[in-house]
Amino acid sequence: MTTPPSLELPAEDRVLSPYTGYTRAHWEATADGLLRAAWRWATPGGALLDLPGRPSGSGVRSDGLEGYARTFLAAAFRVAGAGGEDPYGWLGRYADGLAAGTRTPGRDDTESWPLILGHDVQGQPMVESASVALGLRLTAPWLWDRLDPGVQDRAEEWLRGALRHTPAPNNWYLFPYTVAGFLESVGRGDAETARARERALGLLEGWYRGEGWYADGDSRAFDHYNGWALHLYPVLDAHLSGDTERLAHYGARLREHLEGFSLLFGADGAPIHFGRSLSYRFAAGAAVGLGAVTGHTPLAPGVSRRLVSGTLRYFLDRGATGPDGLLTLGWHGPHDATLQHYSGPASPYWASKAFVALLAPGDAPLWQAPEEPAPSEGPDRVLALAVPGLLVHSTRADGIVRLHNHGSDHLRPHEGEAEVRDDPHYSRQAYSTATGPTAAANVADNHLAVEIGGRLSERRRIRPLGAGGGDGWGWAASWHRPVFRPGPPMAPGLRVESVTVVRGSHELRAHRVVDAPAGSRVRQTGWATGPDDTVRSALHGLYGWESALPDGQRAPQGTAFTRWAVVPRLTAAADGTTVLVALASLTGVTEDTDEAPLSGAVREVRVAGDTVEVRWADDGSLTRIGFSPLTVDHLRTEG
Incomplete structure (x- = not known):
């Protein structure tokens, strides 16, 4: 890439500034x-x-x-x-x-x-x-x-x-x-x-x-x-x-x-x-x-x-x-x-x-x-910021940084959730340095939507539940009341509790949908990428999901990074209280990119009531999520 001709910049200095050349x-x-x-x-x-x-x-x-x-x-x-x-x-x-x-x-x-x-x-x-x-x-x-x-x-x-x-x-x-x-x-x-x-x-x-x-x-x-x-x-x-x-x-x-x-x-x-x-x-x-x-x-x-x-x-x-x-x-x-x-x-x-x-x-x-x-x-990092409710992780192989939002929503205290339109720059579950959110008129990327009568919900006010982690892994959690537009803005009692756990480039996304009316459906989307991107998005259902859209859902308005985008999508029925677990990833495409599918990253998934256990394939470690009360643990040894 080259500097615009309107800027007259001096020669680069790759001795003093080996990474940027700028002085x-x-x-x-x-x-x-x-x-x-x-x-x-x-x-x-x-x-x-x-x-x-x-x-x-x-x-x-x-x-x-x-x-x-x-x-x-x-x-x-x-x-x-x-x-x-x-x-x-x-x-x-x-x-x-x-x-x-x-x-x-x-x-x-x-x-x-x-x-x-x-x-x-x-x-x-x-x-x-x-x-x-x-x-x-x-x-x-x-x-x-x-x-x-x-x-x-x-x-x-x-x-x-x-x-x-x-x-x-x-x-x-x-x-x-x-x-x-x-x-x-x-x-x-x-x-x-x-x-x-x-x-x-x-x-x-x-x-x-x-x-x-x-x-x-x-x-x-x-x-x-x-x-x-x-x-x-x-x-x-x-x-x-x-x-x-x-x-x-x-x-x-x-x-x-x-x-x-x-x-x-x-x-x-x-x-x-x-x-x-x-x-x-x-x-x-x-x-x-x-x-x-x-x-x-x-x-x-x-x-x-x-x-x-x-x-x-x-x-x-x-x-x-x-x-x-x-x-x-x-x-x-x-x-x-x-x-x-x-x-x-x-x-x-x-x-x-x-x-x-x-x-x-x-x-x-x-x-x-x-x-x-x-x-x-530097080395892969995971950072849980409990105060803002943000979970950040970077991967050295592709240099991408990802942020999972479980606490920032841009609603003022006096504003009702149904009064303010969806803001893609806050309402999505995840953001990165290599992708942007899709436009409001297109399918929402990185979003868990409840569908009732053909209407898809939006996430407005985000209530953080905590964030933490340890060496090489981290988690953040929140809950929200799904908001629908047009029509009645909320369904009585309906809420979505969400937990994100990250290890390397893998993002474990677990949700508990509470009090979903009969006949409801849910949709989980992943990262939005386009044909001109140098990144790849993947989304794999681990538990509760019934089907995936093979080629993803199209977002013709694209993002700030690509003129046209596609968003991977999972769907399932929801009735009453439903637990759903998926694995997502966003990776840069390089000569050393690991082509292994997400389906091979997890050895076993068990869901018993409100507790989710995921056994990872690479080292046999176990991630355990409890929704009631909320607990998140990562055990590094078998058993």
């Missing part, structure tokens, strides 16, 4: 290339960058501000990291744009920025205010300090809109926190800024659940927002302010987060394809870079660079920028199913957060230590 100079050149492409679409005064494409739900003017703010963040990291050196004059452009945008905020003209209002009133400008504020803070000696006092006053007044209106009930509270941090850093703090910061940090404490993981609000949404928002803003703020006490507090959480999160990158550099806002792409590496910059990381410098450069290169090599050099809305290239309603042409430029790594100077270990293998390039 600090590649990061600077990438930032410059992205900025160069985006500024071709600036308004005459530089206040708005009106990138081409379909508008977001917030409208074209908000999208233009988004273009300014998010690219400013890239420019700020690039110039601040170079000690103020600005060979292409980026800061002069952003200074002009700031002056033009804040002259008459809210006016319907070519340059004026929209006002910052509450999250429920075209609230996107509040998001962008944080990027503007952080960009100004990072570059204060070379931009803010040289502005006319009148422009400074206008900018402050516009930014204070973020302090005076209500954020969305999640990571949005860190946007006024960041605005307030900037104002205080330039001597413009007061009771209003103090309240905004106190409020945000108070909420953050309530959202912290342990093991380095925050929920994104009063919910169970655990995803990439941990790294590119919930850790980024407080840790970076403490670092920039020199507040050693706060940095130690939030930095310790970042360190613990990276213990597990660092495994969520495949050997090819791909982040795990899970959660919302995936068009931010290589921003997934922001937490890794921030840990290296602040010293709050368990990773060696060469491992950190391997991860951040790996994910940057992964996307540049796979069409993240179009022929015009602009980041596209999607994953590799454009992909509508990856997007949310708030996604606009400039939304992908939150990827700019990855450039936080440039705050480490050129002589820092992050850039000078030789690259070392990523965690997924």
Whole structure:
């Protein structure tokens, strides 16, 4: 794969960076290339960058501000990291744009920025205010300090809109926190800024659940927002302010987060394809870079660079920028199913957060230590993250990382399960660095559906039951109430209890369907793959399943990884309480790929009441699952 022609990158350095070839100079050149492409679409005064494409739900003017703010963040990291050196004059452009945008905020003209209002009133400008504020803070000696006092006053007044209106009930509270941090850093703090910061940090404490993981609000949404928002803003703020006490507090959480999160990158550099806002792409590496910059990381410098450069290169090599050099809305290239309603042409430029790594100077270990293998390039690993309810496993042979979701659902506490539409980026049982979920209108991959009267159920609110494991194996479990659409949303008493146990690339999927109405059926699907993929999906029924679809079920809309996909499927009848057991796998196709069918992986399966016992063929070990009460054990010896 080759770098897009719009990016002028230096020669690779395979001595210093044997895995990616990328150095600090590649990061600077990438930032410059992205900025160069985006500024071709600036308004005459530089206040708005009106990138081409379909508008977001917030409208074209908000999208233009988004273009300014998010690219400013890239420019700020690039110039601040170079000690103020600005060979292409980026800061002069952003200074002009700031002056033009804040002259008459809210006016319907070519340059004026929209006002910052509450999250429920075209609230996107509040998001962008944080990027503007952080960009100004990072570059204060070379931009803010040289502005006319009148422009400074206008900018402050516009930014204070973020302090005076209500954020969305999640990571949005860190946007006024960041605005307030900037104002205080330039001597413009007061009771209003103090309240905004106190409020945000108070909420953050309530959202912290342990093991380095925050929920994104009063919910169970655990995803990439941990790294590119919930850790980024407080840790970076403490670092920039020199507040050693706060940095130690939030930095310790970042360190613990990276213990597990660092495994969520495949050997090819791909982040795990899970959660919302995936068009931010290589921003997934922001937490890794921030840990290296602040010293709050368990990773060696060469491992950190391997991860951040790996994910940057992964996307540049796979069409993240179009022929015009602009980041596209999607994953590799454009992909509508990856997007949310708030996604606009400039939304992908939150990827700019990855450039936080440039705050480490050129002589820092992050850039000078030789690259070392990523965690997924070491021995096969299984990691149970009990707090978010996630089970992660990687296999060295193909470099794929898989995540089994038994705890993250993105429903807010006040929302009824029937009120919210199915979200493929949270509701599926499993995700990976090599596959994406199928679109909502197609067959759902990695899903256990109950079928009643021709209607298939969806999984909404996920109730975690636990996670754990040992050397070379792990498990996670949850239960949910199947939701049906259209018609009555739920069947009385119906629930599905699910347990996933992994060993190597094998995924044991056991379910207990409780109180299924007479005449019900169930469907289990596996990983979605396509004809152009280099991965193979398999699904084999071990107990309770009656039939399999030989060629799988087709998903014509494909995934973020393939234009067209097929999904393996099992079906069975369900009446009352039914226990079902299957074995699934996702493997990379290489010269050394094991062609042995899944049917040979298990020697024996026994089900007695609510207890499942599976004897593995390779070493005779036994996995025992009890549903009532829930117990999961793995015995390594015969008998």
